[in-house]
Amino acid sequence: MSPAELEEILTRVVHPDDPHRRVLLPDEQLDTPLDDLDVDSLSRAEMVAVLGDTYRIDISDEQAAALDTPRAVLEFVSAHATPGGPWA
Template sequence: MSPAELEDVLTRVVHPDDPDRRVLLPDELLDTPLDDLDVDSLSRAEMVAVLGDTYRIDISDEQAAALDTPRAVLEFVSARATPGGP
C-alpha cells in the first residue's frame, strides 16, 4: 500500500460527499495521529472495513485500535496484503 492509496481511502471515508476535498499525506504527516487529521472514530471504522475488503486482510478490533497514524496503517497493510492485490 502506498501513501497515495491511503489518501484515496481516507478521502472516501472522511469526505464521502466531497471527493474533491482530498486528504493529503505528505511525509511529515505520516506520524500524525489520525484524530489530528480529522479521522474520527466512525471514519476509522470505515477505513478498517475498506482496507479489509480491498486488501483481503482480517483486522481485529485490537489491531484496528493500534492503527493510530498513517504510517501504522501503511506498515500494517503492507505486511499483510495478499500478493496480487491492489
C-alpha cells in the same frame, strides 16, 4: 500500499460528500495521529473495512485500534496484505 492509495481511502471515508476536499499525506504527516487528520471513530471503522476488503486482510479490533497514524496503517497493510491484491 502507497501513501497515495491511503490518501484515496481516507478521502472517501472522511469527506464522502465533498469531492473537492482531500486528505493529503505528505511525509511530515505520516506520524500524525489519525484523529488530528479528522479521522473520527466512524471514519476509522470505515477505513478498516475498506482496507480489509481491498487488501484481503482480516483486521481484529485490537489491530484496528493500533492503526493510529498513517505510517502505522501503511506498515500494517504492507505486512499483512494477501498476495494478488491491488498492488500486484
